[in-house]
Amino acid sequence: EADIYQTPRYLVIGTGKKITLECSQTMGHDKMYWYQQDPGMELHLIHYSYGVNSTEKGDLSSESTVSRIRTEHFPLTLESARPSHTSQYLCASSDRGTRGETQYFGPGTRLLVL
Amino acid sequence: SQQGEEDPQALSIQEGENATMNCSYKTSINNLQWYRQNSGRGLVHLILIRSNEREKHSGRLRVTLDTSKKSSSLLITASRAADTASYFCATGSSGGSNYKLTFGKGTLLTVNP
Numbered sequence: 498e499a500d501i502y503q504t505p506r507y508l509v510i511g512t513g514k515k516i517t518l519e520c521s522q523t524m525g526h527d528k529m530y531w532y533q534q535d536p537g538m539e540l541h542l543i544h545y546s547y548g549v550n551s552t553e554k555g556d557l558s559s560e561s562t563v564s565r566i567r568t569e570h571f572p573l574t575l576e577s578a579r580p581s582h583t584s585q586y587l588c589a590s591s592d593r594g595t596r597g598e599t600q601y602f603g604p605g606t607r608l609l610v611l
Numbered sequence: 612s613q614q615g616e617e618d619p620q621a622l623s624i625q626e627g628e629n630a631t632m633n634c635s636y637k638t639s640i641n642n643l644q645w646y647r648q649n650s651g652r653g654l655v656h657l658i659l660i661r662s663n664e665r666e667k668h669s670g671r672l673r674v675t676l677d678t679s680k681k682s683s684s685l686l687i688t689a690s691r692a693a694d695t696a697s698y699f700c701a702t703g704s705s706g707g708s709n710y711k712l713t714f715g716k717g718t719l720l721t722v723n724p
Contacts, residue, residue, distance in 0.1 A: 501653075503653075530711075532714075537697075537717075537719070538716060538717075539699070539714050539715055539716040539717060540654075540699070540714040542711060542712075542713075545711065555711075556711075556713075585651075587653055587654070589653075589654075598641070598642055598644070598659065598703045598712070599644065599656050599659055600654075600656065600701075600712060601656070602646075602653035602654040602655070603653050604652055604653045605651070605652060605653050607651070
């Protein structure tokens with residue numbers, strides 16, 4: 498069982514609200530990732546980080562932002578939520594060792610913007 | 612463009628039967644991984660096969676990799692109802708410290724009791 502946590506698990510909010518999705522891991526992994534996944538579809542990488550103070554945009558353009566002030570914490574923020582942001586958001590991490598390519602996933606946050 | 616493409620998109624079998632899922636990709640890879648996702652949950656890593664390997668086993672799982680055809684298959688033997696899930700292949704890019712993975716659309720496997 499991976500030690501990576503996401504909160505909240507479910508979130509229903511109104512348009513225009515600012516939200517932060519939390520992701521924490523206790524494995525000491527350097528690399529962390531955020532994916533967006535619509536039901537029955539593939540995962541799209543929206544942000545990643547290779548360490549503290551390092552953040553990069555992923556393959557899918559996203560209006561969200563991320564920060565990496567501590568190794569274990571990688572929050573994702575939407576300044577003004579819109580219905581088009583409705584989706585599932587998955588956080589993952591990996592370490593730098595020989596098994597570094599394997600990613601460990603959190604349970605996900607299901608976001609519904611009304 | 613999508614790197615990994617699973618086939619079939621959905622598969623329904625009876626308990627005890629074997630399930631085979633295929634994945635094709637387009638560019639050179641460092642490794643290929645298979646993940647499982649139960650409905651509405653995060654992904655769980657199943658198995659990783661490197662580009663210089665051809666076959667790998669883990670319990671009831673058997674993965675093959677054919678780099679000349681840019682394809683991989685995942686075989687689940689003696690399936691159980693608990694194997695019902697979506698299965699995704701993911702390719703790791705070659706070289707450097709780039710550990711990004713590119714996921715396919717997945718195969719939805721339903722194992723009927």
